[in-house]
Every structure is written in structure tokens, then in C-alpha cells.
Amino acid sequence: MPAPFFTIWGRLNSHNVKKVAWFAEELGLASIRHDIGGAFGYTEDYLAKNPNRLVPTIEDGKVVLWESNAILRYMAAEYGGPRWFPADPIDRALADRWMDWQFGYADAQRTPFLSFARTPQEQWDEDAIARGMAECARLLAVLERYLADKPWLSGAQFGIGDIPMGVYAYTWFSLPFEKPEFPAIANWYARIRERPGFATQVMIPLT
Ligand SMILES: N[C@@H](CCC(=O)N[C@@H](CS)C(=O)NCC(=O)O)C(=O)O
Structure with missing residues (x-):
């Protein structure tokens, strides 16, 4: 090696x-x-x-x-x-878009994540957590509609456009707070979980 x-x-x-x-x-x-x-x-x-x-x-x-x-x-x-880096600027941009979109999603998920993973439960602000989860759900509804008829965020095959939201999806599905069902996201995430390196580099305990 x-x-x-x-x-x-x-x-x-x-x-x-x-x-x-x-x-x-x-x-x-x-x-x-x-x-x-x-x-x-x-x-x-x-x-x-x-x-x-x-x-x-x-x-x-x-x-x-x-x-x-x-x-x-x-x-x-x-x-x-x-x-992994398509020559066609349109193919690249369509995946890039989801990478940048992830930063807005991360803002929404910050309070639920930091509460669960980094804060003693007696200090949780339940209203702020609920607001964060609701904002995540609002954003994930956009992702859900996209994935309803597309296999990947990067186009026909898995690519870097799937990686940022793949990481945040692990956290979303791990958070123990009430959340709506998103079948297309769940289907995409099940395929993400089979990817090389996902179990060892991403699926580590949040706490
Ligand atoms: N936009 C930056 C954000 C980097 C960032 O916020 N990293 C967090 C961890 S996810 C951090 O460094 N927090 C402070 C720390 O770990 O000391 C990126 O995507 O690399």
C-alpha cells in the first residue's frame, strides 16, 4: 500500500x-x-x-x-x-446546487442537532427544537419532491452532489424528535447507507 x-x-x-x-x-x-x-x-x-x-x-x-x-x-x-467531475457544466451545476443548498439545511438542523448531541437534556429549549425540526421538514419536502422521480442528487448516478445531504440525512434520521415521513428520501438514504465508507466515516454515534 x-x-x-x-x-x-x-x-x-x-x-x-x-x-x-x-x-x-x-x-x-x-x-x-x-x-x-x-x-x-x-x-x-x-x-x-x-x-x-x-x-x-x-x-x-x-x-x-x-x-x-x-x-x-x-x-x-x-x-x-x-x-466524479462531469465535463458538462450543466451536469456539474445540477449537483453543485444541492451541495450549496445543504448549507441552508444545516442552519435549520443546527438547534435540534446541538441540543441532542451536545447539550444536557435539562437545558433543552423544546420550542426552539420544534421550530428547527419544522424548518428541516419544510426544506426536506423540497428534497422529497425532487427525489420522487430522480435516483440521485447528482443525476443518473451517485456523485458528490449526494454527499453533503447524505451526511445530514444520517443526523436527521438519528435525531429522536418527532418528524414526518419522507418515503423518497428514505429510499435514497437506504441506498446511501450502502455506499463505501458511509458506515465507517459517517455513521458514528451523534453523542
Ligand atoms: N463552511 C465550512 C463550515 C465549517 C464548520 O462550521 N465546521 C464546524 C464543524 S462541522 C467547526 O469547525 N466547528 C468548530 C470546531 O469544531 O471547533 C465548511 O463547510 O467547511
């Missing part, structure tokens, strides 16, 4: 780190990941690479890069070839 050359910085209980770690597995990329951020804290050396005080960051020979979705696009372009 070749020596790992692709370095991922970031704790694996971060949604944005999970995206990158999962995609490295999809690509069969030899990589190494270092825990940093959250409970692990930061080092001056890391902050020189990423002054945002956020994870993930990757280092790949000549490049140091942050912003998880930009990292996914870099990995697809550099290592994936046309299978």
Missing part, C-alpha cells in the same frame, strides 16, 4: 469533516486524518493553515484547502475524472 499522502484535518464527529473522509473512501484515496477542532482544540500550526478556526482542512502536496464542499470538488476534479 502506498504511503498516505492526502491529509485530512478535523474531528470525525463534524458533519463537514465526515463529507471529506467519506469521499476519500469512495475514491479509494490513501489518506490520513488527524483529530482537531471541537473538544480536541486547535494548534497554532493548524490555525496557520486555516485561520477560520474551523474544520475540515486538507493538505495534498501543493495545496492547503478549507471549505468542505470546495474540498469535495477539488477531490473529484483531481482524483475522480469524469465519473
